Amino acid sequence: LYKKHHWLMRGATFYQLHLVLAKHAGEQLELVDTIAERVQSLGGVAVGDPRHVAEITSVPRPPDGVEEVPAMLSRLLEAHEAILVDAHDAAARAAELGDDGTNDLLVSQVIRIGELQSWFLVGHLVDTPLVRS
Numbered sequence: 001l002y003k004k005h006h007w008l009m010r011g012a013t014f015y016q017l018h019l020v021l022a023k024h025a026g027e028q029l030e031l032v033d034t035i036a037e038r039v040q041s042l043g044g045v046a047v048g049d050p051r052h053v054a055e056i057t058s059v060p061r062p063p064d065g066v067e068e069v070p071a072m073l074s075r076l077l078e079a080h081e082a083i084l085v086d087a088h089d090a091a092a093r094a095a096e097l098g099d100d101g102t103n104d105l106l107v108s109q110v111i112r113i114g115e116l117q118s119w120f121l122v123g124h125l126v127d128t129p130l131v132r133s
Contacts, residue, residue, distance in 0.1 A: 017069065017124065024117050031110060038105055058082060073121050080118045087111050 036046035047053055054061065059079045062072075091106035 013069070013124065017073075020120055020124065024120070027113055027117065031113060034105065034109060038102060042102070058086075070125060073125055077118055077121045077125070080114050080121070084111060084114045084118070087114065 036048070039046045047056065059082060060075075062075065067075075087106050087110045091103050091111065094100075094103040094106060
């Protein structure tokens with residue numbers, strides 16, 4: 001979702017956004033590792049190649065070049081919302097199947113962290129309309 005120096009950010013909130021997005025990225029990388037470990041512990045094969053992930057993701061690729069901060073944050077928020085919908089569906093399905101470990105991972109980590117990160121993003125978009133690029 002975020003790579004250091006990938007997005008050009010300017011303006012009064014640059015430093016605060018940089019801190020939020022750096023923390024955000026670290027949390028997402030930890031989630032990816034945790035999910036991959038769960039997949040493999042259940043006998044599956046985790047997708048590890050970023051090119052393969054890019055092919056199978058439902059999250060749209062960011063545009064090339066510079067993107068205005070409100071557009072970037074709006075796009076990131078939309079990605080979180082889509083992932084949260086999928087995570088809620090997957091958690092319900094895991095519960096139906098009696099897979100308490102996967103349900104717990106999805107609810108206590110993926111959903112909880114995703115909702116918190118979305119809340120932080122919304123805080124940076126206060127009084128700024130969502131922008132689609």
